[in-house]
Amino acid sequence: MKIIIINGPNLNLLGKRETAIYGKQTFEEYYKILQLKFPQVTLEYFQSNIEGELITKIQEVGFTYDGIILNAAAYTHTSIGIGDAIKAIETPVIEVHISNTFSREEFRHHSFISANAKGVILGFGLKSYELALQSFL
Ligand code: DQA
Numbered sequence: 001m002k003i004i005i006i007n008g009p010n011l012n013l014l015g016k017r018e019t020a021i022y023g024k025q026t027f028e029e030y031y032k033i034l035q036l037k038f039p040q041v042t043l044e045y046f047q048s049n050i051e052g053e054l055i056t057k058i059q060e061v062g063f064t065y066d067g068i069i070l071n072a073a074a075y076t077h078t079s080i081g082i083g084d085a086i087k088a089i090e091t092p093v094i095e096v097h098i099s100n101t102f103s104r105e106e107f108r109h110h111s112f113i114s115a116n117a118k119g120v121i122l123g124f125g126l127k128s129y130e131l132a133l134q135s136f137l
Pocket of ligand 1: 008010011071072073074075076096097098099101
């Protein structure tokens with residue numbers, strides 16, 4: 001099973017960014033743990049701060065991979081382009097968020113991803129990614 005985690009803008013700063021909300025662990029550290037926990041999965045990781053690069057990656061993997069775990073970060077709330085990309089592909093997408101976006105500012109309550117995602121997992125910290133992975137298995 002081939003699954004990719006795609007992270008959007010500012011998630012490269014996990015571990016030092018707003019640690020009260022996002023925690024102190026870097027994604028690279030967490031990703032190593034995920035790889036060890038799920039040896040049966042061919043796991044990949046891609047991060048970009050650039051909307052177009054995220055769309056290009058979604059298109060690239062979206063017809064051959066078994067699953068996409070997508071945290072589009074702030075683009076979740078703004079990007080019709082990422083929403084359209086998810087509509088266009090065949091690979092199922094699980095939307096994840098580290099924080100509970102519904103308990104935060106109102107502009108975080110809307111997602112351009114959710115309507116076309118297979119499911120949404122949010123608010124469990126980095127564990128949200130693990131729960132998404134489990135749901136694919
Ligand atoms: C986030 C929530 C978004 O609102 C925010 O812009 C992020 C991270 C999360 O994982 O909790 O950058 O997607």
